[in-house]
Amino acid sequence: MSKPTLATIWLEGCSGCHMSILDMDERLIDLAERVDVVFSPYIDIKDFPDEVDITLVEGAIATEEDLRKIRKIRESTTTLIAFGDCAVMGNVPSMRNPFGKESVLERSYRENAVDNQEIPKDSVPELLDRVRPVHEIVDVDLHMQGCPPSADTIHYALTELLEGRQPQLTEITRFGK
């Protein structure tokens, strides 16, 4: 029997949740024996696969490109995990919402620039007006809080899922922790 498949992706986040995956340290070696990692920033794979058992989604939804990605991920994934506070509730990236995207771009590319003050628009994806949590766009199967969730939490959740059980995260996670 082939191994269960795991995908991980980061959208609008800081990659801290992905670093927390690596913080499983030597447990990573055992985990790599139990699952096939089929898509991840750590791996060279061209497209998001059509069928994935578990996907960890780090980060909020901030651009048109993120929207397309998260819809494709939902379509292809059996268990979609909102992985970390940005994915669960927008967190720090959504702090830009009250200002509006124009003034956020204005600050970086006109006020705080000396040469060629202009807002990039070629070959770069357009920002959404509001940064949104994953569950506002697609259904989420499991919310994993934490900034980032600890390596122990990630290990527990993945192990439970691989054993066919539903992980109970409310007692062991907290926003921001």
Place this chain on the structure above:
Amino acid sequence: MPETITIDPVTRIEGHAKITIHLDKYGYVDDAQFHVTQFRGFEKLVEGRPYQELPSIMARICGICPVSHLIAGAKAGDGIMAVSIPDTAEKLRRVLNLAQLVQSHALNFFHLSSPDFLIGMDGEPSERNFFGVMQQEPDFARDGIRLRQFGQQIIEWMGGKRIHSPWVVPGGVNAPLTEDVRDKILEGMPEALEIAQRQLVWFKQTLSEYRDEIRSFANFPTKFLGLVNRQGQLEHYDGTLRMVNSSGKVVEDGIEAPNYGTYIGEAVEPWTYLKFPYYKGEGYPDGIYRVGPLARLNVVDGCGTPLADQEWTEFRELERGPVVLSSFHYHYARLIEILYGLEKIERLLQDDDILDTHIRAEAAPNNREGVGISEAPRGTLIHHYRIDKQGLIEWVNLIIATGHNNLAMNRGIQQVAKQYVKSDSLEESMLNRVEAVIRAFDPCLSCSTHAAGKMPLHLQLMDSEHQVLDELRR
């Protein structure tokens, strides 16, 4: 030019970064561009927050080097309060910063870059990743995991958690070091030092296999920028900025944090979200310079710790000139800095006052502005804050390590493309080498965007009329 090319959105669905290559009418490479495609907006989104909150919010810029942002943010806060923090607090911040240097360099070398060395630049793409390394070279993989773990554990033990620790605050740190933690760190030191030395020996032996890459991986004259201490030695926490040119001559020295704007300007290009800092003495885009491990080892007069100094002397003799110009040697420099970081942590922890409980200075804001500079693993990091009368943030400017290297990364891609692309068809090995030159710089695009390491890449080959001739995606 690329701005006239419309790229199908679906082809970019996995892409965080994108490269375009332009050919002249004879089919030779004319130009190449590195496009960074995400934008975060931290310079604006913190407006209205109390300045004391900034270190912890700014840490969320990056999960790979949160400690750098924590420290630069806290130092900007020290500047606003106009305090000089207790000696012990400074030493503890230094230890934390160096622990992060160790873990972040280990991440780049082992988890992200080593597949290119062990599976090979031309190796099978589906196996060319750290999981492949785990299978083929389990001892090597374990070394990498252990070394990164050691850095992360120091951060966890001292700061309460591995990623986004709230321990560093304006004025100092928020809890003293305990004897127990100090001893645990010192206990782990021999193993970490052994791994660092073993891997340095191994990597030096393999360098002869990479002559072509060394010659073409962003190997050209630029200036180099980094912090140095009062003795002109390696410095990651404080000190002043020094810039040297490609002949090793010091062109700027003793630049204090608040004066960065006199020397560094920022330019925008419409085809990328990553701005282009440049040296104002030469203007844009001629004022190209590099930062990070390679630059730091090029600007200093020595490291200041015995093992690292020995390695540094050898390193500086690598090329004919007095400084090292090939960006391939960022890897080598990273390993030397790991060794330095470990030696320095050990020395700091052996100081008599390291367990002192006076670790925080208290003050209300005394200045309206503060600038914090530190050396992040990837290079010089600048946080500049201005507050209003209530102590709430009014304006922020950030210059992030990876940004400084933007001009050099773009030129580096051109150089690699010119070396390896001679016709109108692309090969996988060429794709990987273009990726590998970027990887040598260890761009922390989370800081401005995302995509550390094994980025999905989208390459387009265009002719002089900007028609797409060929494309490759991964």
